[in-house]
Every structure is written in structure tokens, then in C-alpha cells.
Amino acid sequence: MVQLTTVFSLFLAASGLVSALPSPATETKGTLAGPSDDTAHGIYIVDLADDGSTTWTFVAPINETLKANPLTTRDVDSLDKRDSTNCNGFGTPADDVNVAQGNLANQCGNGYFFSGRSIAAYYGTGVAFGCNYGKGQTCHYNDLWSDFGNINAKCGFTHGAQAGAGWYSHSSWKASYGRTSSASGFC
């Protein structure tokens, strides 16, 4: 009987602890606030502070010559069936978010590890982001090009006009990569 009470108390303590954390294991949308007016263009680790505010920690400047280079949609049969391409249902100026996508992919290169809630590239009116819902992620430029290609195909992308905001969800990685307006939340 004593043992059972102990186990129950531990369970209660553990539940309290889990609910106090910013739910890292579930994929929710718009948890992180976009950049504020005085945030410089750049690549950032974006995270949720204990008080619920969003922190933007500078990693690298934006190189304006880097543009998106999306691959055509990958063979659907080779993808994890639980993966999905999702559209937010609104657009953002394509040429700004294009630079953000190019810079995020360049930062990821052949493998860039991040363990905050998000890595994001902010340029003008657009943000390109990676969301970490697990214990950290290593992003790669070729995966990002594939994800952006899928988002272009489903959500739209027109130079000189709008790109549909959206994200590609990698279920088994507990990660997603996408793009949105700098006025919107993400991850």
C-alpha cells in the first residue's frame, strides 16, 4: 500500500512537471511570435521563454544574393506516409520569402544541428523556418529544397507576386520546415 501511494505521488509530480514545459513533443502552429519591428534581418534560433515570450537569438546575417532553389516534388511513394504538406491559407510576398528560404537552406548546408524550438531566417516580409518538436534536429539544404518544392506545388509560388504560406511536416523526425509572413507566428 505504501508503495502504491509512492508511485501515485511520483506520477502526480511527473504530470505537474510535464504540463509546466512548453509541450516539445506535439506539433502545434503559431506558438512562436514573428520578429518585432527592431529585429534585424538574419538567421536566428527562435525559442519560447519561461514567461511565454518569444526570444530571437542572432546566428548569422542574411546574404541577399541567396535565393530559393526548390526541387520538384519527391516521389510520394518514397516518403513517410504520415508526412504532409500543409498550407496556411494566406500568401506572403514571394521574392522576400524566397531570400529567407535561400538563407535557411544555406545555413543548413550539409548538416546544421539546432536544439531550440526553431531555426528561422527573416528577410523583409518573410520568414523561413524549421520547427523542432523533438530533442533537436539536423537540417540539410537538400531536404529543405524538397520541402519548399512540395510547399510551392501545393500552396503556390509566383515571382513578383505571392507565395502561399505553408509547412512540410516530417512525422518521424518530429520536425517541420516551412515559410510564412513575418507578421505571423510559426512552429
Ligand SMILES: *[C@@H]1O[C@H](CO)[C@@H](O)[C@H](O)[C@H]1NC(C)=O
Ligand atoms: C553570398 O552568397 C554568394 C553566393 O553563394 C557568395 O558568392 C558570396 O560570397 C556570399 N557573400 C557573403 C558576404 O557571404
